[in-house]
Amino acid sequence: MSVLGGSWKPPTEVDEFRLVRLLGRGGMGAVYLAHDTSLDRLVALKLSVALQPDTSTLESFAVEARAIARIKHPNVVTVFRAGEVQGRPYLVYEYVDGKSLAELRLPLPWRYVLDIAVGLSRGLRAAHQRGVLHRDLKPGNAILDADGTLKLLDFGLAAFVGADRLMPRAMPGVVGTPRYLAPELWSGAEATPQSDLYALGLLLYELCTGGLPRTPGPLSRMPVAMESLGWCGALVERVPGIDPEFAQAIERCLAEDPQQRFTRAEALCGVLERLGVPGADPAFAAARSGHEARPWGARNML
Missing domain, CATH: 1.10.510.10 (Transferase(Phosphotransferase) domain 1)
Incomplete structure (x- = not known):
């Protein structure tokens, strides 16, 4: 684990997802464009990059994963996976162009x-x-x-x-x-x-x-x-x-x-x-x- 600009820097590879570039950063974390090496597709990977993620952030990831997974509708972004890297939760979504x-x-x-x-x-x-x-x-x-x-x-x-x-x-x-x-x-x-x-x-x-x-x-x-x-x-x-x-x-x-x-x-x-x-x-x-x-x-x- 490393620190960059007061935040946690994720590894280049998160399980089977290879990070390509940072797409955006906000209060709950950061979203990266990533390559799903197992299925050869682009995805959006969201994870917390705070040095010490607070309870509300961790709860937010859990709530979001459960909510989107149960809806499964063309007018709701699809979540492919929820996981954890170095003790931090991450979510993998369809990449929307x-x-x-x-x-x-x-x-x-x-x-x-x-x-x-x-x-x-x-x-x-x-x-x-x-x-x-x-x-x-x-x-x-x-x-x-x-x-x-x-x-x-x-x-x-x-x-x-x-x-x-x-x-x-x-x-x-x-x-x-x-x-x-x-x-x-x-x-x-x-x-x-x-x-x-x-x-x-x-x-x-x-x-x-x-x-x-x-x-x-x-x-x-x-x-x-x-x-x-x-x-x-x-x-x-x-x-x-x-x-x-x-x-x-x-x-x-x-x-x-x-x-x-x-x-x-x-x-x-x-x-x-x-x-x-x-x-x-x-x-x-x-x-x-x-x-x-x-x-x-x-x-x-x-």
Whole structure:
């Protein structure tokens, strides 16, 4: 084991994975492009590089591995393996050649956002059906691969519901990115499918408009009640030509009262899938061609 710049430097080879180059580094660790020598393919390998990994980091790796492994859906990044090197956990994922939603130029044409929304809702539906709450939905945790398929990433803050909620233990307390937290979470309420849907609504609102609803008070990034925003029809006014049903679906996700949101991701997914076939409109195809994917920054997995 060696130290480089105040962090742990992994060996060149981690089991059958040969590290090629560093792709990104974040709070939970680092992601490397690696060559899987046993199957001759490129993968993304995520591991902790802190000198002394704390308990929350170790728990995050365990939670993420269990969460993604149980979902197994085209709209969720695939985890191939979980292992350990020199006492440190690592995860091996499919290498996604694309770009995160955080890298797109906003605002996007609403038809393009609808296509993204379908992929996001399908991935979230699959997670919820398997008893997994994401708890950190944001643009940096979703990626479009080279063929336009949307994939959800980073389940390190996930929580488990139903019979699986005690194993492994999810991080307690208010977790996630403050900018995308549902209002009830600030009051100490537990995460629910509705709080994931709120974050999804904010993400879609941002993609359509280029920004988030105005936010007041000390928690300057916490969205306020819909009534104080004069919410009715606001998205239709901000995004000319948007399908009113699509705008209504986004606004329903953003209801301050969780009971007024969709009860589950499956219901939202059904609405979005009914609104139209992605790419059927020539304007959609033209818009999409202006946002072609490029190799992604693996910091989005951190």
